[in-house]
Amino acid sequence: MEKFAPVTRSEDGQPVRYLIVDDSVFARKNLARMVETFGGQVIGEAGDGVSAISEYERLTPDIVLMDITMPQTEGIEAAEKIVRDHPTARIVMVSSVGYQENIVAALQRGARHFVQKPVKAEVLYEVIKYVMRDDSAAQGAGAGV
Amino acid sequence: MRMELIQPFINSADAVLAELLESPVAIEKLTMEEEAYRRQGIAAEVCLSGEIEGRIIFDADRAAAAQLASRLAGAEVSATDEESVREAVCELANQIIGNAVTTLNDQGFHFHVRPPALHTSEQGSKSSEDTEALVMGFNTSSGNLFMNMALRYHRRRASERAVVAGHNS
Numbered sequence: 001m002e003k004f005a006p007v008t009r010s011e012d013g014q015p016v017r018y019l020i021v022d023d024s025v026f027a028r029k030n031l032a033r034m035v036e037t038f039g040g041q042v043i044g045e046a047g048d049g050v051s052a053i054s055e056y057e058r059l060t061p062d063i064v065l066m067d068i069t070m071p072q073t074e075g076i077e078a079a080e081k082i083v084r085d086h087p088t089a090r091i092v093m094v095s096s097v098g099y100q101e102n103i104v105a106a107l108q109r110g111a112r113h114f115v116q117k118p119v120k121a122e123v124l125y126e127v128i129k130y131v132m133r134d135d136s137a138a139q140g141a142g143a144g145v
Numbered sequence: 146m147r148m149e150l151i152q153p154f155i156n157s158a159d160a161v162l163a164e165l166l167e168s169p170v171a172i173e174k175l176t177m178e179e180e181a182y183r184r185q186g187i188a189a190e191v192c193l194s195g196e197i198e199g200r201i202i203f204d205a206d207r208a209a210a211a212q213l214a215s216r217l218a219g220a221e222v223s224a225t226d227e228e229s230v231r232e233a234v235c236e237l238a239n240q241i242i243g244n245a246v247t248t249l250n251d252q253g254f255h256f257h258v259r260p261p262a263l264h265t266s267e268q269g270s271k272s273s274e275d276t277e278a279l280v281m282g283f284n285t286s287s288g289n290l291f292m293n294m295a296l297r298y299h300r301r302r303a304s305e306r307a308v309v310a311g312h313n314s
Binding site: 029033071099 | 161164165214217218219229232233235236239240241242243244246247248250251255258259260261
């Protein structure tokens with residue numbers, strides 16, 4: 001797998017900490033392998049939306065990679081609940097079902113970005129960089145006001 | 146079954162498999178199935194509900210499934226590692242069917258997809274008058290893959306839409 005320049009947290013230069021949410025163990029393993037090549041650290045995994053919410057509370061990761069189609073609570077609903085309680089949560093939806101209505105619903109409910117499966121490492125890498133930079137840029141702009 | 150329902154699945158399977166295998170994929174056969182579906186190897190089933198409803202079974206013979214799992218994982222997956230191979234087939238079904246569902250939704254069909262489930266029974270349900278099953282056979286560099294689609298338009302929803310359209314006119 002291709003090697004990427006590490007993406008780190010702007011505040012302390014530490015590795016980005018990920019929570020990976022997907023009902024497929026196989027997909028979780030693949031995403032974990034991918035984010036490790038970005039210098040990231042997988043601190044937790046969940047197989048459905050309900051576990052994702054509790055794991056977020058417990059671990060407060062820097063980024064959540066969240067599938068949409070899952071048993072029980074689906075990804076968009078879980079993202080909405082997480083963002084309602086943690087407005088700064090960075091959630092990236094990762095799903096094979098990427099129709100416009102779904103993407104809009106995810107973004108309206110607080111997701112920061114959407115990546116369609118099959119996931120290309122270089123696409124996910126750019127999205128992660130963007131989402132991590134997004135906050136530091138916003139904080140920088142805020143500090144100047 | 147209308148071509149507008151079938152084409153997105155052919156396109157999606159072609160795109161996802163060709164990219165994964167880095168080689169062209171050919172449709173070897175396209176037949177209407179009248180008898181109950183007979184599983185070929187390791188199979189995953191995805192159910193749809195909404196304006197289009199039914200099920201799609203994605204099926205790979207065992208050797209092909211192990212090779213696909215290795216490609217998908219980016220590392221060797223042994224054919225004896227049944228759990229990983231089954232997981233890989235489910236994930237591949239999810240990607241192929243999910244991409245086709247995306248196209249159909251963007252064309253204006255609204256329906257919901259359930260997560261893939263392993264299809265373990267030797268035979269699937271028989272097709273019926275209003276749920277024709279279409280079997281597509283794909284010839285790939287990893288072996289043979291099959292997709293069995295039994296989909297139909299939701300009649301009640303179609304008639305509801307006609308009523309709404311009548312009220313609005």
